[in-house]
Amino acid sequence: MSIQTALYAALSGLRSTQLQAATVSHNISNATTPGFVRKELDITASFTGGHGDGVRVEGIARRVDEMLIRDARFEQSRYTAQEARASALSQYTDVLGQPQDERSVATAVAKLQQTFSQLHGQPEDEAAQQAVVDRANGLARSIRDTASAATTAQADAVERMKNSVEDVNKALVQISQLNQKISYQEAIKGDSTDLRDQRDRLLDSVSQEIGIRTYTREDGQVVVMTRNGQTLLDRELAPGAQPLQVNQTAAGFELTAGGKVISANPEQDIQSGRIMGYVQVATQDMPKVLKQLDTLAAGLVKGFQDAEADPTKPGLFVDGNPPTPASTDGLATRLQVNSVVQGNSWRVQSGMQAATPLPPGDQTQIKKYLAVFKTSTGFTAPDTPGTATLGDFAKAMVSTQQGYRTTAESDMKSRKISADVLESARINRDGVNIDTEMQKLQLIEQSYGASAQVIQVAGRMLDTLLQLRN
Incomplete structure (x- = not known):
């Protein structure tokens, strides 16, 4: 040498x-x-x-291990979906309470039955009669408040979803800009490694909001799609671009990517991410909750109407603002106690249609009212018993609705473990x-x-x- x-x-x-x-x-x-x-x-x-x-x-x-990154993102995305769902549902279940809680609808039904039982023992007692009216008002108010909380939770889930969509669109625009810089560095044989780190961080944040798939072109640019194949980013995006959009519809809203609807079935179309959790709450969980509450309200209206002398006329509970055509949809938000009993508490002993009070000690009508609570009737609400008494249906309903939250929390915890394991593996390998x-x-x-x-x-x-x- x-x-x-x-x-x-x-x-x-x-x-x-x-x-x-x-x-x-x-x-x-x-x-x-x-x-x-x-x-x-x-x-x-x-x-x-x-x-x-x-x-x-x-x-x-x-x-980097692209397969490991893909799996880590997917598990993190599945975790954030259940985290978002559990968070949105907890807002509602905090108002709902447990079946045995004082604020629970199930407790309000049980207390109304109890006051009717007390009135049965002293039918002419004005205080006992007024106690029934007060409990009936309390039950109607409890159902309205619970339905209002469900509606608020549903609207809040939609609003959170819109915020997530906005975050995704902002991140996609930044990814598009990084794509251009990385492509340029690749062309001049420059160093694009830090730029790729920035892009991966943004892709991680997008995957937390919505499940994505990615692949990288030969020029270094990454293509981003939803997990069901709808393109979110392919070529350059202009500042302010909105590849992901929430559009108002007659049914509520629809989520679109590239103009194509992707929210028809969140588990199939979106699959993961916070947006999936919010869509699930808004389109599945809360509609079920509201249907169950409407069914309970309809059971009260019909049960007490059938207990009257003329079952074609209003009973103790009524639709305060009936729509045209008549429908039980939204009844829980409109449920009221019949105005004829307000200031005329003797009607809970004699009947809503009675012209004059029954003789003191007459328990005939009170027995009919008590039978409303003891008779099993048919219900058609999702995830609840098909046949039950009003009290049993109310308890089952509250338990079912609490179950939506506990299931989401359980899934969230198990997904968190998987996500943490994969993220640790990713850090250990690439960090x-x-x-x-x-x-x-x-x-x-x-x-x-x-x-x-x-x-x-x-x-x-x-x-x-x-x-x-x-």
Whole structure:
């Protein structure tokens, strides 16, 4: 090997170790940066005329496991879906209460039955009669308040969904901008690794809002789609673009990607992410809740109407603002106590249609009212008994609705474990281990020292040659 070759090899070694030290220092300084991927220098041997003459830096590498990233995103997305659903449902169930709670609709039904039982023992007692009226008003108010809480939770879920959609669209525009920068760096053989880290962080945030699939083109640009294949990002997006949209419809709303509806079935179309959780609450959970409440309200109206002398006329409970055509949809929000009993509490002993009070001690009508609570009737609400008494239906309804939340919380916890395991695996594989990087610095220092030693030896050899020449 000539002295010139030795010097060239040593100098290339010094340059590579300098870049290696800078790369390792960059890794260490970003060890705690979320989403940062460990960088490595690609170095190969350099040859001239078949003889080695040092090393050549090919570029900075960012080696990640795309399959692991895909799985980690999906599990995180499934977790955030149940987290969003559980959070939205808890807003409603905090108002609903448990079957045995004082504020529960089931408790209000039981208390009305209890006051009728007390009135049965003293039918002429005005205080007992008024207690029944008060309990009836309390039950109607409880059902209205619960239905109002369900409606509010539903509207809030839609609003949260809109905010998530807005976050997704903003992130997609930023990803589009990074796509252009990465593509440019790829074209000029520049370093795009930090840009890819930024893009992956944004993709992680998008996947938390909605389940996505991605693939990378040869020019480095990433294409983003929903899990059912609707394109969210393919080419450049203009600032303010809205590839994902929420549109108002007669039925409420629809979620579209690229103009195509994707929210017909959240579990099939969206599959995961906070948006799925909110859509599920708005289109599945709360409609079931409201249907169950409407069914209970309809059971009260019909049960007490049938207990009257003329079952074609209003009973103790009525639709306060009946629609045209008549419908039980939304009845829970309109349920009222018959106005004829307000200020005329004797009617709970004599009947809503009675012209005059029954004789003191007459329990005939009260027995009919008590029978309303003891008779099993048919119900058609989802996820509730097909046949039950009013009290049993109310208890089952409350338990079922609480079950929606507990199921979401249980799923959330199990998804959290899976998501954390995969995220830890991703960090361990692609992240920065400071101890390992410090060991690399020691090796780099040794390599630098060896290259410097070669230069010193070559320098002494040149000095000797010059002395001999003189």
